[in-house]
Amino acid sequence: MTESKAMILGCSGLALTSEEKAFYRGERPWGFILFGRNISEARQITDLVADLRESVGWHAPVLIDQEGGRVQRIRPPILARYPSGQALGDLYRRDPALGLRAAWLMSRLHAFDLSSLGIDVDCLPVLDVPVEGSSNVIGDRAYGGDPDTVIAMGRAAAEGLKAGGLLPVMKHMPGHGRGFADSHLELPVVTVSRDELETHDFPPFIAMKDELMAMTCHLVFTAIDPDNPATTSRKVIDGIIRQHIGFTGLLLSDDSSMNALSGTIGERAANIIAGGCDIVLHCNGDMDEMRDVVANVPPLAGISLARAKAVEAGFAAPDRSDEAELRVEFEAMFATV
Numbered sequence: 493m494t495e496s497k498a499m500i501l502g503c504s505g506l507a508l509t510s511e512e513k514a515f516y517r518g519e520r521p522w523g524f525i526l527f528g529r530n531i532s533e534a535r536q537i538t539d540l541v542a543d544l545r546e547s548v549g550w551h552a553p554v555l556i557d558q559e560g561g562r563v564q565r566i567r568p569p570i571l572a573r574y575p576s577g578q579a580l581g582d583l584y585r586r587d588p589a590l591g592l593r594a595a596w597l598m599s600r601l602h603a604f605d606l607s608s609l610g611i612d613v614d615c616l617p618v619l620d621v622p623v624e625g626s627s628n629v630i631g632d633r634a635y636g637g638d639p640d641t642v643i644a645m646g647r648a649a650a651e652g653l654k655a656g657g658l659l660p661v662m663k664h665m666p667g668h669g670r671g672f673a674d675s676h677l678e679l680p681v682v683t684v685s686r687d688e689l690e691t692h693d694f695p696p697f698i699a700m701k702d703e704l705m706a707m708t709c710h711l712v713f714t715a716i717d718p719d720n721p722a723t724t725s726r727k728v729i730d731g732i733i734r735q736h737i738g739f740t741g742l743l744l745s746d747d748s749s750m751n752a753l754s755g756t757i758g759e760r761a762a763n764i765i766a767g768g769c770d771i772v773l774h775c776n777g778d779m780d781e782m783r784d785v786v787a788n789v790p791p792l793a794g795i796s797l798a799r800a801k802a803v804e805a806g807f808a809a810p811d812r813s814d815e816a817e818l819r820v821e822f823e824a825m826f827a828t829v
């Protein structure tokens with residue numbers, strides 16, 4: 493089989509157009525990502541996922557952001573509404589054992605939900621550690637404002653997904669917690685010292701460096717590279733993510749259509765690859781933009797291909813948990829909250 497290209501793409505609607513099917517067949521994205529515009533009911537989702545995989549001719553990874561709280565792409569009545577990372581963290585601060593169990597349970601329930609629809613990657617856990625006054629683009633998505641809480645809860649969340657046969661994606665490496673702007677709209681600039689970053693922002697990613705996938709953040713860290721956001725920065729990706737943090741897995745960019753990045757979509761894609769990311773993520777399903785992405789993204793090769801193959805080999809059969817029992821246990825934790 494010809495190798496896939498170093499990109500994950502979205503699609504425009506509830507079903508693939510003939511143009512999209514032909515495009516994916518010809519351009520071979522490594523994976524796909526779903527958003528709210530792609531969701532109407534359960535059978536439609538399973539059909540769309542199957543069609544995406546059929547278009548590339550193999551069981552390509554299909555990703556979604558199903559965190560809970562305000563970042564939950566599949567909502568009632570299709571799937572239950574889940575609490576935010578902060579709500580889980582509040583439980584942990586009152587009762588650490590209960591909080592850890594809740595984080596594991598919620599992820600295990602996500603895995604039941606998503607695997608039933610054919611989705612096999614959840615972009616979770618959020619390992620960002622917010623500081624006072626930072627943009628609420630992270631906000632209540634975070635488990636807490638201290639690295640130890642985030643490490644403990646992030647680990648539990650990742651383990652719950654894997655117990656259910658899904659793979660997690662850590663985000664947003666090396667840390668979005670100090671962003672004082674929303675990177676969907678503009679480029680946040682972080683001016684604190686490297687020492688402060690190493691104490692507060694990087695530890696959750698170091699603790700979980702052995703996970704198979706992570707997503708970058710579109711933030712400038714002036715102490716490391718004042719000229720480029722992490723997503724396109726060799727200094728951040730090689731010096732911090734690969735060397736200091738020690739992450740050797742598959743590194744995805746955050747969405748290349750976010751306005752924190754500059755240049756055309758094609759230039760952004762080229763800069764993401766040149767900066768050291770393994771995979772360009774492009775989410776909005778705009779065909780003209782996707783054509784610009786594919787023109788600037790190479791086939792997976794070398795170490796990036798090896799990392800992608802490690803992900804493909806990393807999916808495991810789910811445990812034998814009883815979904816109904818776990819759901820009752822989880823709901824009881826939040827019945828009085």
